[in-house]
Each structure stands twice: as structure tokens, then as C-alpha cells.
Amino acid sequence: MSYTSFGEFMRVLRVKNHEVMGDVAKILEVKVPFLSAVENGKKNVPNEWIDKIVNHYELNSEEKKKLEESIEESKTQYKIIMNDSGINQRKAALQFARSFDGMDDETAIKIMNLLKNKKGSD
Amino acid sequence: MDYKTKPLTRREIRALAPYYRELFDVPATGPFPVLEALEKLPDVFKGSNYEVVEDKDLEPKVMAQCSPNETGGFTIKIKESVYQGAYENGVGAFLGFINHEMCHVFLFVIGYTPIYERSFENNTIPAYRSVEWQAKALDGEVMIPYEECKDMSESEIEEKYHVSKSFAKYYKKNLKKGSDAYEGKEKTHW
Numbered sequence: 001m002s003y004t005s006f007g008e009f010m011r012v013l014r015v016k017n018h019e020v021m022g023d024v025a026k027i028l029e030v031k032v033p034f035l036s037a038v039e040n041g042k043k044n045v046p047n048e049w050i051d052k053i054v055n056h057y058e059l060n061s062e063e064k065k066k067l068e069e070s071i072e073e074s075k076t077q078y079k080i081i082m083n084d085s086g087i088n089q090r091k092a093a094l095q096f097a098r099s100f101d102g103m104d105d106e107t108a109i110k111i112m113n114l115l116k117n118k119k120g121s122d
Numbered sequence: 123m124d125y126k127t128k129p130l131t132r133r134e135i136r137a138l139a140p141y142y143r144e145l146f147d148v149p150a151t152g153p154f155p156v157l158e159a160l161e162k163l164p165d166v167f168k169g170s171n172y173e174v175v176e177d178k179d180l181e182p183k184v185m186a187q188c189s190p191n192e193t194g195g196f197t198i199k200i201k202e203s204v205y206q207g208a209y210e211n212g213v214g215a216f217l218g219f220i221n222h223e224m225c226h227v228f229l230f231v232i233g234y235t236p237i238y239e240r241s242f243e244n245n246t247i248p249a250y251r252s253v254e255w256q257a258k259a260l261d262g263e264v265m266i267p268y269e270e271c272k273d274m275s276e277s278e279i280e281e282k283y284h285v286s287k288s289f290a291k292y293y294k295k296n297l298k299k300g301s302d303a304y305e306g307k308e309k310t311h312w
Contacts, residue, residue: 002164002169002171002191002192002193002195002197003164003171007171008164011161011164014161015161015162015165018158020157020158020160020161020209021157021161021174021205022157022205022206022209022210031202032174032202032205032206032209033174033175033176033202035174036172036173036174036175037173040171040173
């Protein structure tokens with residue numbers, strides 16, 4: 001397991017500010033193993049961390065955007081709201097979700113490109 | 123678990139310490155800032171990282187553990203109590219445990235890789251060929267720069283370099299061993 005984009009973003013921020021993971025855990029008011037699990041992609045980044053990080057490090061809008069992008073790239077779970085979906089739509093969503101588990105990076109990129117190209121031609 | 127590797131004398135290990143410090147942008151003298159260096163692990167050793175895990179996630183006697191990861195680097199897992207002790211109180215032994223694992227990565231990367239054979243006479247590995255001894259010796263040489271401390275007392279070493287009393291004692295005992303001779307059998311625990 002290596003650092004997620006968020007983990008790498010935070011690590012670089014720490015090195016720049018001569019801080020260590022223990023300092024960041026204090027800022028975020030969490031235990032170090034929890035922060036470490038988030039940085040290593042085992043847990044999702046809690047939403048309330050964004051403001052705390054932005055305020056503590058006084059990030060500008062560009063840096064904040066990078067932080068948000070890194071969080072998006074690091075998500076381990078997505079919530080799909082299916083309140084208004086029919087039974088077949090729900091089945092299709094679950095089928096897609098399940099098929100991600102066994103997919104390698106190369107295949108995922110090819111599928112993403114196909115979907116992107118299709119969107120472009122619509 | 124210990125493994126056999128290529129031989130290294132203490133003098134050779136002592137000579138490696140300044141390079142190790144340089145890799146982490148740390149001057150050749152003064153205390154070694156272990157936790158700050160730990161943050162730079164992925165910059166120094168590509169694909170390597172560290173994790174602080176709950177104490178129950180590692181065996182009771184294991185303080186920290188280094189193992190190869192799927193990206194071709196190494197992951198160092200550190201018990202929460204060890205990291206917290208090093209961070210909050212600067213506990214020398216805990217700082218030493220963490221740096222010991224970083225030394226394993228360095229030694230592996232420069233070619234002191236484990237030889238996977240475990241049939242030794244009396245099940246022992248001579249210190250100079252032991253992966254654990256080499257990491258322990260390098261840990262000491264990195265944490266306590268030889269030229270600066272050779273005339274210091276154990277308590278001075280302990281205070282200045284933030285190392286444990288037992289490690290300062292171990293280091294003083296081995297100061298005179300900076301020869302080209304290969305060191306013999308030795309217990310590999312702190």
C-alpha cells in the first residue's frame with residue numbers, strides 16, 4: 001500500500017512546514033493511526049478536514065483546489081443515491097460497482113477513455 | 123527474524139552513516155531528527171512509505187516492522203504507542219526503533235539484501251553478516267555521530283542525541299570496535 005494523492009499532498013505540506021504526522025493529527029483532532037489509514041487509502045477523508053487544513057496552512061484558492069482534487073482521487077467509497085431508481089437501474093449500478101473490484105489499472109483506463117470518447121461524440 | 127547478508131565491518135558501517143544523513147538532508151553532526159526524516163522516506167527511497175498502526179495490528183514484541191510493498195519499495199509499520207512515545211516525549215528507544223527500520227531500507231537498497239538460507243551452525247548468524255546487526259549498528263552510527271561523541275560519557279550521549287540509556291551504553295561499548303575486523307557472534311536485540 002502506498003500513499004494516496006491526499007496522503008502525498010499532506011506529506012509534502014508537512015515537509016514544507018517542518019511538521020510530522022503527529023502534528024497534523026493534533027490539528028485534525030484525530031489519533032495518528034486513523035490519519036495514517038486515511039493517507040494510505042484505507043479510509044475516506046472526512047469532509048470536515050478540508051476547512052481545518054485550509055485554515056491551518058493558509059492555503060490559497062489554487063492550493064485548496066489541489067487539496068480537493070487529491071481528496072477526490074483518494075476516495076475509497078462512493079455513495080450512490082438510488083431512491084428514485086427502478087429495480088433494473090439498481091441492478092445495473094451494482095453490477096458496475098462489483099466489476100470494478102477485479103479490474104486492473106490498464107483496463108480501467110481503456111474503459112474510461114472509451115466512455116470519454118463516447119461522451120465527446122454525443 | 124534475522125537473515126544472513128553480505129559482510130560489513132563496523133568501520134564500513136560507520137563510513138555509511140554520513141551518507142545516510144545526507145540523503146535526509148541532515149548534517150553529519152548533531153542529533154538525527156528521526157520523525158522528520160521519516161516524512162522524507164518516499165523522496166529518498168522511491169515507492170517506500172510508512173504507516174502508524176494500532177498496537178494490536180503488530181505482534182506484541184514487534185515495535186515496528188519493515189517489509190517490501192507492491193510498488194517495489196518498502197512499507198514501515200509503526201505501533202501507535204511507539205510513534206506517540208517518540209513524538210510526544212522523544213523517547214530515545216522509540217526513535218531508535220523507527221530509525222532501525224529505516225536503516226533496513228537503506229541497507230537493502232545499497233545491496234545488503236537478505237540471503238534466504240537459514241541453515242547456520244548452531245542456528246546463529248555472525249554479527250557482521252546479520253541483517254539485524256547491521257541495521258542496529260548503522261542505527262547507532264547515524265543517531266550518534268562518531269567523531270563528535272567519542273569522548274562523551276554515556277549520559278552526555280543519551281541527553282544530546284535522544285537515545286536510550288541502554289543504547290548509549292551499547293554504543294560506548296562498541297566505540298573501540300571501529301576496526302576493519304568482522305565482528306563475531308552477538309545478540310541482535312537492544
